[in-house]
Amino acid sequence: MIFNIVEDINYRDMLESQIFEVIEYLINKDEEFSITANINGVTFEPEMPESISKNFSHFTLFTLSNYTYESIILTEKTITFEAGFGSENFGSHVTIPLYAIFQIVIDESILFLNPTATVEKYFQEKELEENHTQRSMNAFTMNKKNKDLLS
Structure with missing residues (x-):
């Protein structure tokens, strides 16, 4: 197919x-x-x-x-x-x-x-990767010690 x-x-x-x-x-x-x-x-x-x-x-x-x-x-x-x-x-x-x-x-x-x-799953993978990156950054910045590293 x-x-x-x-x-x-x-x-x-x-x-x-x-x-x-x-x-x-x-x-x-x-x-x-x-x-x-x-x-x-x-x-x-x-x-x-x-x-x-x-x-x-x-x-x-x-x-x-x-x-x-x-x-x-x-x-x-x-x-x-x-x-x-x-x-x-x-x-x-x-x-x-x-x-x-x-x-x-x-x-x-x-x-x-x-x-x-035209295959949507390739673009859904990109969205999942972007969401994972955002979640990782959120987890990183929740620690007060890490916030200083970004300044």
Whole structure:
């Protein structure tokens, strides 16, 4: 069954490597492109105001051109870029895990398709990890002696 493949972590990792190679290739060719990403995997720094984030669809298109393209930082696990959003052009650093990229698009044509970006369990694991980190920090700061270490 296809779910046995798409939900296999080894398959996800293989596609993540391919996404890295495709994006690296496009950058080396100086080719601007767009990506559609599962918004559940995307982080914004600073966070998007509710007035903007409420307009994002589950799979959101990001066009990487001009300054946004020039700001790309690609690692083997993520792509980060600066972009402006909304009518006020709210600036944010966008970080997307490569496995959350559903499509790579050039000139309205799909160059690459990643079905693992539709698997919700990958994004639930991220939420669980973030919750665990927050709980650990809360436990750490509850000890008065530890609070001094953070100052």
